Amino acid sequence: MEIISLHYPIASSSAVLTAVPKTLAIGHFDGVHRGHQNVIRRAMEAARAAGLEGAIMTFHPHPKEVLGQSGHYTTSLTPLEEKLERFRKLGAQTVYIMNFDLTFAGVTPAEFVDFVLRPLQVKKAVVGFDFTFGAKGAGKPETLWALGEPDIEVEIVDPFMQGGNKVSSTLVREALSEGRPEAAAQLLGEPYLVRGTVVHGEGRGRTIGFPTANIRQDAAFVVPRMGVYAVIAEVDGERQPAVLNIGMKPTFHDKLPEPVMEAHLLDYSGDLYGKPITVRFIAFLRTEKKFGSIDELIAQIRSDAEQARSILAAKNK
Template sequence: MMRTLQLTFPLPSPGGEGPPCGVLAIGDFDGVHLGHQEVIGRAVERGRELALPAAIMTFHPHPRQVLGMDKYTRLLTPLPAKEKRLRELGVDTLCVVDFSKSFMCVTPEQFVEEMLIPLGVNTVFVGFDFTFGHRGAGTPDTLCELAAGRFAVEVVRPFHMDGQKVSSTLVREALLAGRVRQAAHLLGRPYHVTGTVVHGDGRGHSIGFPTANVEVREPYVVPANGVYAVQVEVRGQKKAGVMNLGVKPTFGSDLQEPVLEAHLFDFDDSVYGEEVRVEFIEYIRAERRFESVGELIEQIGRDAREARNLLTEENSAEML
C-alpha cells in the first residue's frame, strides 16, 4: 500500500527510525509517460534488490505553474491521478514537495542537505535533463558532487520512440491537436480524464442519443474540441461510446469552456452524481455547426457507427 508524504522545505533531521525513502526517483512526472516509467521502474527495481522502500519525489503545484506559465495550470495527471498511477507501478512512498516561490530560491546545496539527507536516501534516480535548485543551477553532475559518497546517484538516459524523445510536452501537443492515439502511444495507455456525471440540457435524450454530461473538476489537459470514440469506466465496468467535446455550436451556445457529452452504447442506467473515467481512444472529426437538428442527428448516427466499429476493432486487437 503506497503512502503519501506531504513535505515542506526544510525537513527536520532524520529521526533514527530507518530510511523512509531508501531509493528515490525525483521529477515532475506529469503524465507518467513511458520516459517517466523508465526512471520509476528503475527505482522500484533497485528498491526490491536492496530491500528498501522505493519512493518518488514530485512537486505540487507544478514548478512551471509557479513560474507563471499559464499552460501548466492544466495537467496531464493532476495529483490524484498521478498518485493512482504511481501506486499501480509499485511505488511504496510518494513524497509531494510543496513548491512555493520561497522553495524556488533554495540552492542545490540546500536541497541536498536539507531535503535529501534528512530522507535517508540510499540511491537517487534522475533523468538526464534533471535540474534543481535556484534557477535550475543543479544538474545530475552537481547532484553526484553534492552526494559526496553519502548516497548513490543514477542518471537515466532519454527514452525515444519513433526517433523522438518522449516528453510531457510532446504528449500535450498531441492532445491539443486531437491526436489521442499518438498520446496513448507515448503514455503507454489511453489518455483519460475523470469527472462526475451531471445534468445537462436534456437535448441528447430528446434527439434519440441520451448523453452523460461529464463535469471535470480536476485541472486536466483536455484534448482538442471534436468527436471521439471513447471507453467510459462507470461502476467498475468499461462501456464503449462516442463523445462530443466542445461548445455545441449547432444550438447557438455561448459556452466558454468545452462540455464533455458521452453517448454510451447499450447502456441506459441513470448515473447522475457518479464518478466516471473517460478514455480517449480515437479522434473521429472536428466539432462543427449544422444547419438543422435533423442534419446533426444524421451525423451523430454516423459518428456512433464509426466509433462502435473503431472500438470493436480495438478490442479485437487487444485480444490477439
C-alpha cells in the same frame, strides 16, 4: 503505499524522524509517461536489489505555476490524485509530495541535497537525464551526482526514445492538442484519460434519441482538441463504448463560456447523474460543426456512433 507531504524546511518533520534508507526517484512526472515509468521502474528495481525502500518524490503544484510561468501548466496530464495512482501501480512504497512554494523555489542545489535528501536517508537517487533542481533550475543531474558524494549514489537515466523522438510530457500535450489520441497513448503506454462526475446538462440529447452524460472534471485535466472522439467510458466499474464531443455546441448556441464535454454511451440505459465517470480517448472522429437542422445532427450522431463502435470493436480484438 504511504503518502507523505513535505514542506521546506523539513528538519523537524515526522517524515525525517521515521525515515528509513531508500532509493528515490525524483521528478515532477506529469503524465507518468513511458520515460517517467522508465525512471521510476529503475529506482524500484535498484531498491529491491539493495534491500532498500522504494520511494518517489514529486513536486506540487507545478513549479511554473508558482513562478508565474504557468502557460498550459494550469492543467495537468495527471492531476495529483491520478499521478499517485500511477505511482502505486509502479510499486512505490512511499511517495513524498514536496510542496513547491516560493521558499522552496529559492533553495540551492546544495541545500536540497543536504537538507532534504540526506535527512530522508536517501542512499540512491534516480533521475532523468534532463532533471533540474534548485533555485532557477541551477542543478543538473551531474550537479546532483557531485553533491551526493560520498553517501548518495546517483543514477542518471537516458532519454526514452520512440519513433526517433524523446518521449516527453510536451509531446503528449501536443498530440492531445492536435487531436491525436493514438499518438498520446503510445507515449503514455495507455490511452489518455479524464475523470469526472456526470452532471445535469440541457437534456437536449435525450429528446433526440441520444442521451449524453455531461462531464464535470474532478481536477484540471488537459482537455484534448475540440471535436468528436471514440472513447471508452467507465461507470460503476464497467467499461462502455461511447462517442464523446468536446465543444461549443454551435448548432444550439452562438457562444458558450467554455467547451462542454459530453459522452453518449452506446450500450447504457441507466441513470448516470451524479456518478463518477472515466473516459479514455481512443480515436479522433471529426471536428465539431454547425448543422442546418436537427435531422442533419441526428444523422451525423448516428454515423459517429457507428464509426466509434467499429473502431472500439477493432481495438478489442
